[in-house]
Each structure stands twice: as structure tokens, then as C-alpha cells.
Amino acid sequence: MNDNIFVVIPTLNPNIQIFEAFLDNLLKETKNILVINDGCRKEYNDFFKKIEKKGIIVLHHYINLGKGRAMKDAFNYLLNTYPKLKGVVTADSDGQHSIKDIKKVASEIERHPNSLILGCRNFDSKNVPTRNKFGNKITRRVFKLFIGLSITDTQTGLRGYPKDVMVKFIDTLGERFEYETNMLIETINKNVPIYEVDIETIYISGNSESHFNPIKDSISIYKLFLKYIFASISSFVVDILFFSLFWILFKFNYNILLATICARVISSLYNYMVNAKLVFKKENKTSFIKYVLLVIIQMFVSGLTVEYLATLISINPTLIKIVVDLVIFVVNFIIQRELIFIGEKS
Template identity: 25%
Template sequence: MERIMIIIPAYNEEESIAKLLPSLNFPPQDIIVVDDGSTDNTISKSQSFGVHVIRHEKNKGKGMAHRTGFNFASKEEARWVITMDADGQHSPKDIPKFIKAIKEKKGDMIIGEREVTIRTMPFLRFLTNLWTSFIVSILGGKRVKDAQSGFRAISKEIFTSISFSTNNFQTESEIIIKAARRGFRITSVPVRTIYNESYSYIKPFLDTLRFIKLAFQSL
């Protein structure tokens, strides 16, 4: 089996990371936690589980955390990475779906597709997801129903060849657009839709402006 590593960006997630890591059922040497300048005990909690922990001295954004993880995974000769959030909104129970899709060579990027409805998502998230997925699909020339899902499996061919221009949440859109334009196969697997009470680091206005900038740059 080709080596698969899990990348988890984390910013002030000491409580949730302590719950997530032991539930992954994945070899510690194949888990990468990228601490994005946390001011709590995220680092020590992560280190206690024997996983790889990479620290940003200051907060650089989720996209930069992913990029740091990609670079480390490449040096570790990982063939695939699975990216997931540290806040508990991605269920470890869905990881086997990605592994199955990888084994069956379903695509070069496999997106965890949630149920995107008003019933399952906060209203603002629903609207944002709807229009960003629409724009990403147009710009990439490939229909993607859940472009905002950060739960993904990404092949080495993609994460080592894409030249990124973004550092924050919009990096997740950028990689889809650029991979689709280069002819990589993008598919999806169904995953659970989970929204909890934890604080969100998404800044609706600022992140929307950043996405609009990305969209114009991609024209």
C-alpha cells in the first residue's frame, strides 16, 4: 500500500486535538499536526501522542499550514495526504472511504462531500458554500459540489506540482481550480456533515474578499 499521511492544521485546538488524535486509528508516524502559532497547549497535547508536530511561530493561515504539511509529506515520500480539520467537524470514521477510493484509483483528488443543505448547515455557511462551489466549478471547468470541504485526499502529483498564491482558507479553492485546469481527476466520497459549538476562525467578510481576489486572478 502506498504511504498515506494525514495533515491536520491546528490553531488553539488543545481540547479537540486531544480527542481527535487517539480516534484516528492511524500510525502516529503518518500523522502531521501543523500548529499555526497557537497560544494554548495544542503543541504539547499533540506531541504526547507521538505524531509529527510542526510549529509556525506566528499564525500564517490555514492554507499556509496545509502547504507546510505538503512539503513535509513530500520529504517523507508520502504518495497521498488526507487533510482534515482539528476542530472535530471531520469524522475519523470517514477516513476508510478515502482509502478505499485511493486503492480503487478513483481520482487524483478525492473531496469529502457533505450534505450541503439549509437543514444540515448554518445558513451563512450554506450560502457561502453554494456560491463558492459554483464559482470554483466555473473557473476549474469541473463541477464540484462542496468546494469548501477541507476533508480531502490529495495525490503527490497534485500537492507537489501546484504553485500556490494564497495562504488562508481560499487555498482550498485554489488547489481545486489549478488541479482541474491541469487535467487531474477530481472526484468525491460522501462524508458526515458536522457543525459544533466551537469558535470558528473563518472571517466571513475578509475571507470573501480573499476569495473574490482569487477568482479574479484565476480568470
């Protein structure tokens, strides 16, 4: 391995036998190893002293602060301490990553110095625990739908971060497992390509050593998607309420179209601010202009469609508008994701 690439390993109460054997094998390939003790129990103190004597750098958290914080602290330490640093490979302490695959990811850092390198497992393998297989499939589909990224392994801990990529992601939100997910999301906004590397699929004792909490950590990981759902539903409610109000107030021809325009102006301003500040976290003059154009187009499509259908069907226009806008909702999100709030794609 390159002398200017470090292997970073966050750990919390690991299986000492597995972890020590892994570190001993890794030391045969590189001396550049940094372990983060993320609040391990006191009985691990002797173990950490032992590996420090072998030349491994150990950073200590007094209490468990989370994998995200451990990675940020490691990035910060290495960036400050090693000016010739080329990048880092992150690995887990539970024996899931082979030395061969760590070296493979490290070599890609040199070939792709501006990319985030992902070591991707084969989830069709028979030895993959059901919860991991199910979790990855769900997250892959959510990423494709909401973010527009096709990623083979969204939960991999074996990743390569060239120095420039480390700098871009060191301030990314997230203190625990969600930090790695947030980095994937930000690859688009920060114009960081993703490069995938096939790695061996290893699970020891059904992945019992993992500290991933399927419920708690999944909620953190899916927080962005929950924010978008909140923004969309609340904007939809605002739009329908104001449409109903203006439709009652405007008792003349084309009142449906006018009510649609007035309601959409109000709900769109609300929706833009929520999406820009809370969901996509991208707000600038260009995105606002694109958003206004999208609103104008969708406003007339919605208004004219509801106006036309109201002449054909004897149903309250508010009910017709709900159905029409539900269809527009899907198209609206895809356009916002692809063209408005997201930067140049990797």
C-alpha cells in the first residue's frame, strides 16, 4: 500500500480475538493504521495499549460518540498531522473486510483521486444475513427514487476517501451511522463521483458483532426522505386549503384557474423554502429561477386540467384537484431532484 494512505478503523467493544488477528494481518501490509476507540468499556484499555505498542495510532473517545464522529475526528487528525496524506481507507473492526479488499480500495484512491470509492458486496450471496439483505435492497431503492443514484452497496463500511474528498465531507452532518449515508447523498451536491469496487462478502456469526440498530439507525438514515415527505404533504395541504378558500371567494368564470394560481403561489413559496432549507439544502438564484418556471408550468397544467375535468364530471373541484395534484407530485419531485436542487451529477 502507498505510504501516504491510512487505514481508519472506528470500533466499539469489538471481539478482541477477531480484531487483533485482523490488525496483525493488516500490519504486514501497512504501518499506517489509525483506530478510534469510540467509548469502549474499561476492560479494553490493555488491548489498546498493546496495539499502540505495535505502532498503531489510537484516538480515544471517553464515551460512545458514534461512528460518524469517530470518522470526522480521524479525518481531522490525519489532515492536520500528515501534510503528504493522499487519502484513507475506512474498514470495520468485526472481520468483515479482507486485507486483499482493503488494498484493492487503497489502490483505487490513487487511480481516482477525486472520487468516493465504495467496496461493494454481493447481496445475492447465500451467507448474507436476512436483515442486511433486506436493509440494503430497501435503501438501494430509496436512493434511486429520492436521490437518483444507483448504488450497489449503500451500507458498506469499506470505503476509500482521497484527501480532497475527505476535506469535502468532514463537515457533513451526522454523528452516527447516518454520516456515511449523508455523504452518499452529498456526492451529487459536491460533485464527487462514486466509483464501485467489487469486494468479498464476509459475515461472521451472522454479523453479530455489528452495532447497527436496525430501527434506531434506519430512522436516522432515512431522515432526509422523511423530511421530503413532510415538506410535500404539508405543501399539498397548504395548496388544497387555499384553493378551496379562493374557489369559494371567486364566484365567476375561470374561478378554478384563478384559485389554482393564487393557492399555488402561496404553497410554492412555502414548498421552496422548506425544500431548500430542510431537504435538499441547496439554495441559490439559479435554483430559484428554475423552481419558479416549474411552478408556473405546473400551475397552469393543474388549473387547466381541473377546469376541464370539472366540466366533464359533476364532482367538487377540490376532489378533482387532489387527484390531479397527486400525479403532478411525482413528476414534481423527479424534476426538483434532477434539475433544480441538485448540482451536476457524478
